[in-house]
Amino acid sequence: MQTQTSGKPRRPDRRRVRHEATVQEILDEAWSIAREHGVSGLSLRALARAVGMEPQSLYTYFASKHAVYDRMFADANRELLARFRQLEIPTDPAGALRATARLFMDFCTEDPARYQLLFTRAIPGFEPSPETYAVAVEVVEMGRSVLAGAGLRRDADFDLWTALIAGLASQQLANDPGGDRYTRLIDDAVTMFTAHALARKAEAAPGNS
């Protein structure tokens, strides 16, 4: 008789699907507002207006404003992670670094608000939740593994590399938003970094190859 013993839904619950769809709609509008007014310029009232609700109704979907930021932070990191995963990484070290640097800078420059939320401390009280922070850690580990694939495993190499690329991105956004004054230096930066890091490597293990 019973095709299913439990009272638990055997298909995705319609209410739940609907709920998730609304959450997504809210997040889309939140990003849209953040892009227009800056990530710290987001307000729940404006968000509710954009999505066609009263401000209070947002609390059905998010427990607080920081909860909205938290989801935005996590989603943005997941997006970056997904792009890294689908990237065809060249086998030569310099090529691998060039490709990842381009990917990262494209990600940063195409959405300054997202950059601010992820990489600067633009929202005074905000700290990602542990689950969300874990996604950010995954992104960092992905970057670290790309560098390791290029033969560079030292922490100092990784930190110098991320500083170099983050510096290009931050300068691009601060001093030439929409332009390419710094993005066009990527190849130059990669050449500089690889020469330096690989030279150090050769020096550390002389006589190899």
Added chain:
Amino acid sequence: MQTQTSGKPRRPDRRRVRHEATVQEILDEAWSIAREHGVSGLSLRALARAVGMEPQSLYTYFASKHAVYDRMFADANRELLARFRQLEIPTDPAGALRATARLFMDFCTEDPARYQLLFTRAIPGFEPSPETYAVAVEVVEMGRSVLAGAGLRRDADFDLWTALIAGLASQQLANDPGGDRYTRLIDDAVTMFTAHALARKAEAAPGNS
């Protein structure tokens, strides 16, 4: 009889001195609040409370909140400029770069709020006034002249250099505030940059010395 013909003050007008002192007191408190709550967390109410005034009275000293930010922005740039000017710049290129990089990173890390105001776009609507912007330009030109003193005059060299150091600073503040994970890479970064830039220079002008 009259020691002075004009009605204009022959000594610094007491009212004016007093006024400037109050302005300075307001600015000091503004920095203090910005350091505690982030530069975008500054409010005129809190500022007035800190200085012992009603919020409305601040308008005697500043025409708007942005005017406060503008003075903060200008003063911070003047401070940086003053430090550059009193810096003993070593004569060797690498030494000169090391010294300026250290100075800049110290300046950034010792006050994250100041860093945010000067180098990120943390306050959505804020743009420095033309007079204030001129001070920022002076700072950039100072940096450019240091690099030129080291024999590097290409725009690409300057941009790569500033990105590298700004990257160290931004990573330090975002990922290890209060620590030295990135500041300790300065020497490494300078070595990397000078090797790269001077090699390019030698290549551009072969046969020189």
Added chain:
DNA sequence: GTCTATATCCAGATAGAC
């Protein structure tokens, strides 16, 4: 130069009816 009073509007968040 500072105050009271006020304007206008916004913020995030909660309670409870429907």
Added chain:
DNA sequence: GTCTATCTGGATATAGAC
């Protein structure tokens, strides 16, 4: 799940008395 009503407080800014 959405609403009305409300709380509590904050924001920047102006007018005008003293």
